[in-house]
Amino acid sequence: MTDTAPTPPARRGSAHPPLARRTPYRTEDWFSADELAEARRYAGPLNRLRIVRTILTTAVFAVLIVTHAVPNLLDALDVRGWALQLVVAALVIVLADMAATAWISGYIQLVYDKRFGLSNQTPARFAADQAKDVAVTVVLTTALLLPVYAAIHATGLWWFWGWVAFLVVVLAVTFIYPVAIMPRFNKFTPLADGELRQRIHVVADRAETRIEGVYTMDASKRSTRGNAFVAGFGATKRVVLFDTILHYPMGTIEQIVAHEIGHYRLKHVTKSVPFQAVLFLAAFGFVAALGGWHSLLDLAGVDRLGDPGSLPLFLALFGLAWSGLNLAQAWFSRFKEREADLEALELLGRPADFIDVWRRMAPDNKVELEPSTWVRLNHNHPEVPERMAFGQAWAEANGMSATT
Numbered sequence: 001m002t003d004t005a006p007t008p009p010a011r012r013g014s015a016h017p018p019l020a021r022r023t024p025y026r027t028e029d030w031f032s033a034d035e036l037a038e039a040r041r042y043a044g045p046l047n048r049l050r051i052v053r054t055i056l057t058t059a060v061f062a063v064l065i066v067t068h069a070v071p072n073l074l075d076a077l078d079v080r081g082w083a084l085q086l087v088v089a090a091l092v093i094v095l096a097d098m099a100a101t102a103w104i105s106g107y108i109q110l111v112y113d114k115r116f117g118l119s120n121q122t123p124a125r126f127a128a129d130q131a132k133d134v135a136v137t138v139v140l141t142t143a144l145l146l147p148v149y150a151a152i153h154a155t156g157l158w159w160f161w162g163w164v165a166f167l168v169v170v171l172a173v174t175f176i177y178p179v180a181i182m183p184r185f186n187k188f189t190p191l192a193d194g195e196l197r198q199r200i201h202v203v204a205d206r207a208e209t210r211i212e213g214v215y216t217m218d219a220s221k222r223s224t225r226g227n228a229f230v231a232g233f234g235a236t237k238r239v240v241l242f243d244t245i246l247h248y249p250m251g252t253i254e255q256i257v258a259h260e261i262g263h264y265r266l267k268h269v270t271k272s273v274p275f276q277a278v279l280f281l282a283a284f285g286f287v288a289a290l291g292g293w294h295s296l297l298d299l300a301g302v303d304r305l306g307d308p309g310s311l312p313l314f315l316a317l318f319g320l321a322w323s324g325l326n327l328a329q330a331w332f333s334r335f336k337e338r339e340a341d342l343e344a345l346e347l348l349g350r351p352a353d354f355i356d357v358w359r360r361m362a363p364d365n366k367v368e369l370e371p372s373t374w375v376r377l378n379h380n381h382p383e384v385p386e387r388m389a390f391g392q393a394w395a396e397a398n399g400m401s402a403t404t
Contacts, residue, residue, distance in 0.1 A: 014346055015397035017390055019338040022382065025389035027369050031362070036369060042116055043368040047375070049104050049112075056100045061319075064096060064312040068301030071309025085308035086149055090141040093312055094134050102130055113223070116366055121222050132184055144169050145311070152306035159288035163281050170280075171273070178231040178238055188215040188240065196250055200239075200257050207258070207347055209265040213238045214257070220244050225365045228256045230263045248360060251353045255344055262343025268336045275332055279325045286321035287314060326378060333380035341382075341390060351395035351402040358384045 017023045027036065064070055070089050079085045109126055113119035147165030151158035173181075182188065191197045191214045204211050219225070219242040226245035231238055239260045245253060263269070290296060291305040291314065300313040345354055362369065362384045369385060376383065382390070395402035 014342075014394070016342050016345075017393045017397070019335055019342065023386050023390040023393055025383075025385045027383075027385045030359075030385045030388050031369060035363060038363075039366065039369040042366040043371075046108070046112070047368075049108065053101050053104050056104075057097055060093075060097050060100050061312055061316045064093065065300050065316065068309070069096075070312055071301045071307065074309055082149065082153070082306070082308050083146060086146060086311065087138070087142050089308045089311040090138045090145075091134075093315065094137050094141070098130065098134060105130075109222070118224050118366060119222070120220060120224065125222065129185065136181060136184070140173065143173070145314070149306060149308065152304075158306075159284040160281075163277075163284045166280060166284070167273075167277055170276075174269070178240075182231070186221075187218045189218075190214070191216055191241070196246075196253065199250060199254055203254055203258050203347065204261055207261050207265045207343070209261050211239055211261065211264060215240045216243050216246065217241070218243055226361055227365075228260055230260045230269075244364075245361075249356075251350065252356050252360060254348060255350070255353045255357045258344035258347045259340045262340035262347070263336070265343060266336070266339055268340070272332070272336070276329065279322075279329055282325055283318055283321040287317045290317050330378050330380050334382050337381050338390065341387060342394070345391060345394050349400070351391045351400055354391040355388050355402055358388050 031039070070092055073092060074085050074088060077088065079088050106126055109119050109121040110123060113121075144166055147169065148158070148162035151162035151165060155161060191200070197214065200214050215238055217240050219227070224244055226242050226248070228239065228241045228245065231240060239257060241253070241256070245256065248256075287305075291310075296313060297303065297305070297310070300310055302310040302313070304310070305314065341354070345351060348354075361367070367384050368375070369383070371379065371383065392402040394400075
């Protein structure tokens with residue numbers, strides 16, 4: 001694995017494996033039997049806990065709907081005004097779900113992940129995070145759905161105008177999230193001047209992409225996992241590196257940054273908007289179609305969908321629609337990830353370093369290496385061994401070596 005300054009980039013438009021489908025691979029070609037066994041040992045119980053969480057969340061919504069808990073509580077509290085009622089309804093739902101499932105998150109972060117050396121979480125910080133999660137979720141839920149419920153009160157075409165308003169709020173949240181919400185949970189520090197910062201700017205220049213900043217995030221106060229991501233757009237556009245990867249060789253970090261900058265150069269945030277808009281429209285259409293059924297409204301204890309007491313039913317229907325639509329969303333996300341992987345390969349022309357990223361991060365993060373078909377189809381990133389095979393296939397197609 002090299003640790004030198006960026007080499008001349010490969011020519012864009014290189015030969016590459018298909019981006020819309022998986023690159024064939026064999027997991028055992030990339031990881032040893034011991035590594036695969038360790039990944040299974042970690043992922044097995046965790047997947048069962050996630051199933052339990054899904055069951056409990058489903059049960060919470062079912063109980064809230066059939067017992068008419070939310071409309072009855074709103075009546076008992078004599079909350080005036082449908083907007084305030086919606087806020088109270090959102091708070092009740094979030095608190096009910098947290099009461100049913102917070103123990104799972106607590107067990108994973110405070111017990112299970114510590115066994116595998118993945119967690120630095122403390123009980124006090126976990127409790128504070130839970131309180132912040134409640135506040136943020138209630139605020140975002142009401143911000144997203146207040147205009148939707150206003151549309152329900154105003155017009156029979158609420159599903160269309162509510163969808164338009166919903167998209168506007170989603171875009172606004174995407175813009176402000178990196179600067180207004182994320183700092184409530186983590187500290188973001190501009191990457192210090194030095195060789196790494198200089199090399200990152202060289203990568204950005206070669207990509208002909210302007211980034212508003214490269215930041216480090218103090219992820220290590222909760223976890224030892226390494227990662228990086230892009231967030232925001234326009235004036236809030238930034239690349240964020242977890243402080244847990246700063247010990248990696250610079251060549252490896254450059255690969256990670258080149259991938260993230262690739263998302264920007266390819267305008268993935270902008271391109272995602274129309275795709276997600278279509279999916280959201282389908283979800284709103286589904287809610288509108290089923291939300292008019294008198295039998296479902298009676299089951300939820302409300303006369304019409306515009307009643308804030310219908311929020312559990314609204315969210316349950318939306319979630320049901322999204323569970324199917326998410327398959328399309330996940331496929332599109334994997335396609336974009338492959339595009340960004342190709343961008344990193346073409347930009348730096350160092351497939352050995354590209355493969356080294358996943359060789360390091362998979363064991364460090366205890367990545368699931370053999371997911372079930374259903375889990376894989378819902379993943380928003382290709383599997384790690386597939387990405388490694390993608391890098392090797394790209395190297396072979398362009399007459400390059402993928403080994404050091």
